[in-house]
Amino acid sequence: MPSASDHIVGTGVARTRDRGVVRIIKGVVLLAGAALLVSWPSLAANPYLVSAGVVVLNYAVFASSWNIMGGLTGYISLGHAAYFGLGAYGTALLIQNFDIPSFGAWFLAGLLTLVIAIPVGWAALRVRGASFVIVTIALVLVLALIFQSLRGITGGSDGLIVPRPFPDLLRPEHHATFYYIYAGLLAVVLAVWFVIARSRFGAGLKAIREDEDKAESLGIPTTRYKGIAHALSAYFVALGGGLYALWFGDLDPIMQFSVLLSAEVVLMALLGGVRFLLGPLVGAIIVGTALEYFVLNFGETQLHLVATGILLAVVVLFLPDGVLAGLSELVARFRPQATSIREMTAEELQNQRVSEVRPGSGVDADPTSSERSEQELAPVERSPS
Amino acid sequence: MVSGALIFQSLILGLMLGGLYALLASGLTMYFGIMRVVMLAHSAAIILSAYIAWRFATLTGLDPMLSLLGTVPVFFLMGFLTQRLLVSRLRPATMSMMSVLLTFAIALIIEGLLGYFFTGTQRRINLPYGTASVNVLGASLPVVQIISFLLATVSMAALYVVLKKTRFGWALRATIQHKEAAQLVGINTERLSGYGFGLGLATAAVGGAALSLQVTIYPSLHWHWIGPLMAIIVVGGLGSIPGAAIAALVLGTMRVMLEIPFGPTWAQTIFFVALFVTLMVRPQGFFGGRLAQRF
Numbered sequence: 001m002p003s004a005s006d007h008i009v010g011t012g013v014a015r016t017r018d019r020g021v022v023r024i025i026k027g028v029v030l031l032a033g034a035a036l037l038v039s040w041p042s043l044a045a046n047p048y049l050v051s052a053g054v055v056v057l058n059y060a061v062f063a064s065s066w067n068i069m070g071g072l073t074g075y076i077s078l079g080h081a082a083y084f085g086l087g088a089y090g091t092a093l094l095i096q097n098f099d100i101p102s103f104g105a106w107f108l109a110g111l112l113t114l115v116i117a118i119p120v121g122w123a124a125l126r127v128r129g130a131s132f133v134i135v136t137i138a139l140v141l142v143l144a145l146i147f148q149s150l151r152g153i154t155g156g157s158d159g160l161i162v163p164r165p166f167p168d169l170l171r172p173e174h175h176a177t178f179y180y181i182y183a184g185l186l187a188v189v190l191a192v193w194f195v196i197a198r199s200r201f202g203a204g205l206k207a208i209r210e211d212e213d214k215a216e217s218l219g220i221p222t223t224r225y226k227g228i229a230h231a232l233s234a235y236f237v238a239l240g241g242g243l244y245a246l247w248f249g250d251l252d253p254i255m256q257f258s259v260l261l262s263a264e265v266v267l268m269a270l271l272g273g274v275r276f277l278l279g280p281l282v283g284a285i286i287v288g289t290a291l292e293y294f295v296l297n298f299g300e301t302q303l304h305l306v307a308t309g310i311l312l313a314v315v316v317l318f319l320p321d322g323v324l325a326g327l328s329e330l331v332a333r334f335r336p337q338a339t340s341i342r343e344m345t346a347e348e349l350q351n352q353r354v355s356e357v358r359p360g361s362g363v364d365a366d367p368t369s370s371e372r373s374e375q376e377l378a379p380v381e382r383s384p385s
Numbered sequence: 386m387v388s389g390a391l392i393f394q395s396l397i398l399g400l401m402l403g404g405l406y407a408l409l410a411s412g413l414t415m416y417f418g419i420m421r422v423v424m425l426a427h428s429a430a431i432i433l434s435a436y437i438a439w440r441f442a443t444l445t446g447l448d449p450m451l452s453l454l455g456t457v458p459v460f461f462l463m464g465f466l467t468q469r470l471l472v473s474r475l476r477p478a479t480m481s482m483m484s485v486l487l488t489f490a491i492a493l494i495i496e497g498l499l500g501y502f503f504t505g506t507q508r509r510i511n512l513p514y515g516t517a518s519v520n521v522l523g524a525s526l527p528v529v530q531i532i533s534f535l536l537a538t539v540s541m542a543a544l545y546v547v548l549k550k551t552r553f554g555w556a557l558r559a560t561i562q563h564k565e566a567a568q569l570v571g572i573n574t575e576r577l578s579g580y581g582f583g584l585g586l587a588t589a590a591v592g593g594a595a596l597s598l599q600v601t602i603y604p605s606l607h608w609h610w611i612g613p614l615m616a617i618i619v620v621g622g623l624g625s626i627p628g629a630a631i632a633a634l635v636l637g638t639m640r641v642m643l644e645i646p647f648g649p650t651w652a653q654t655i656f657f658v659a660l661f662v663t664l665m666v667r668p669q670g671f672f673g674g675r676l677a678q679r680f
Binding site: 074075076078123124126127129130131133134135137138139141142145146148149259260263266267270301302303304305306307308309310312313316317320 | 417421422423425471474475476479481482483485486487489490491492493494496497498499500501505604608611612615616618619623650651653654656657660661664665668
């Protein structure tokens with residue numbers, strides 16, 4: 001499997017200067033993107049666009065939380081809609097039945113989902129690959145069945161109305177408020193991902209992704225690590241779901257516990273690139289906007305399913321590392337290439353090697369080292385994989 | 386108090402439903418055995434075949450079973466092409482995860498197209514023998530269920546004969562058991578994997594026609610089938626056709642029996658309960674062989 005570090009090829013002064021330029025461009029793009037995201041509610045021409053922004057941010061929170069598990073461990077779960085639904089229904093039911101203030105219920109529902117997610121994760125993560133995916137799908141399907149059947153509590157397929165947290169806000173202000181709450185949650189999720197990805201724990205998770213057996217034999221407590229990653233990502237998905245309940249105000253088991261929702265989110269994460277911090281966000285913006293467009297223009301027909309399906313197939317077949325990986329490859333292409341023809345002769349290189357080695361110990365200066373460096377003289381050009 | 390006759394009738398009906406499940410799950414097992422692929426589009430293909438049977442019956446007025454003459458070869462070809470053109474392109478390292486997404490995409494496309502062309506309206510074939518039933522030892526069995534059970538039995542038997550008695554079947558099983566060894570003895574495993582997929586999808590064609598006789602169909606129906614079928618192949622042990630068949634019969638019977646005290650919706654959860662129990666107790670499945678160990 002290629003890893004993200006594969007794309008960085010070659011060394012040299014020209015490259016470092018070049019990389020600085022790229023970094024500046026990246027920074028500018030990021031700042032502009034963040035500024036656009038933050039000011040969207042005031043830029044948007046009408047309340048609908050703000051609400052569409054909330055939908056996209058909801059997807060972004062979901063996909064980024066999913067990515068704590070999916071991106072770092074490589075376990076592709078189609079079951080996170082279950083946690084989304086549990087967070088949403090948990091929030092709604094706690095408000096209705098126990099008179100807990102909206103955001104208290106929201107927080108509590110997240111914790112309750114976490115309590116459920118830990119044993120579920122323990123069971124599901126006993127198996128790998130195909131079986132794992134089957135279990136996660138089954139989780140969503142069985143919860144959909146249960147929440148439809150428990151009519152007395154959940155309202156069944158009639159749906160469940162969630163009391164509004166800010167009853168005196170007008171609709172546009174309601175959307176704008178939730179836009180910022182979602183943006184805050186997204187920032188938290190991204191920060192968590194960022195910290196984990198750079199921690200020892202994250203390194204363990206990535207080792208599981210690359211080769212679980214080897215990771216285990218290296219002493220990484222794979223079961224515990226996977227469990228923690230799963231629980232964390234379930235927790236944040238549940239918080240996203242709870243916010244959705246408070247914002248949208250109307251829940252339906254078919255819509256919340258939907259494998260389709262899971263799959264759309266997985267599509268977003270994959271399309272953006274699961275190895276990148278902002279991959280799921282980029283994917284959510286692309287796919288979320290496209291989904292809104294389809295709902296607006298082809299509302300009643302099932303064409304959005306066809307479009308989602310085709311996009312998913314294309315991403316899986318041709319772009320499994322996401323658009324961000326594709327972009328960085330593209331950038332690499334316009335940088336000076338690491339040539340296969342060395343500007344030094346083999347002899348010069350040999351001399352340089354020897355002079356580098358000599359000041360140190362004599363270990364490398366034995367006759368075998370010349371053999372080894374001859375092997376290393378093979379062209380270093382690596383095709384982008 | 387539930388009468389003995391009702392329990393007996395449920396038992397027979399359960400076994401019949403189990404027979405249909407067994408046929409449908411055998412296709413899934415086939416894909417998994419050959420390529421380690423979880424084919425989520427299997428049940429969508431079943432519904433597609435059911436729609437074709439319904440359309441055929443309403444257009445021509447002939448028996449929907451006759452549509453099998455067309456759908457079985459077409460589905461075989463579709464399965465072959467799906468494997469050769471799509472699934473085989475995936476990277477081996479991430480095959481089992483990515484194939485789920487790819488086949489999910491296919492399922493979505495099928496569901497969307499069905500919804501687009503035939504709308505979400507519920508459809509049902511009107512058969513002259515649609516409501517008829519036969520009385521066997523006090524149990525009243527609908528004729529349509531008997532037909533679909535017979536169809537499932539015949540197809541399973543045919544599948545068994547093909548796999549056990551023909552050179553093609555030997556080669557296919559060799560591919561399933563050990564791909565490299567099969568290549569060494571000169572089997573073209575690439576093409577054979579395609580044929581295996583075709584065979585799997587052909588069982589979906591048969592299952593769909595059988596299904597169209599007894600249930601009302603609509604585009605999103607496949608969600609109700611994929612869960613139970615997935616549970617069956619995991620409980621039976623991934624990759625084992627006899628295991629899937631046994632699990633299908635047991636779970637199908639349990640489902641129908643549980644409908645008496647709990648009603649249909651809760652009875653449906655037996656599949657998921659069985660799935661979770663299997664993972665807790667025996668993650669490799671109850672009847673699985675060597676193949677199921679790692680997956």
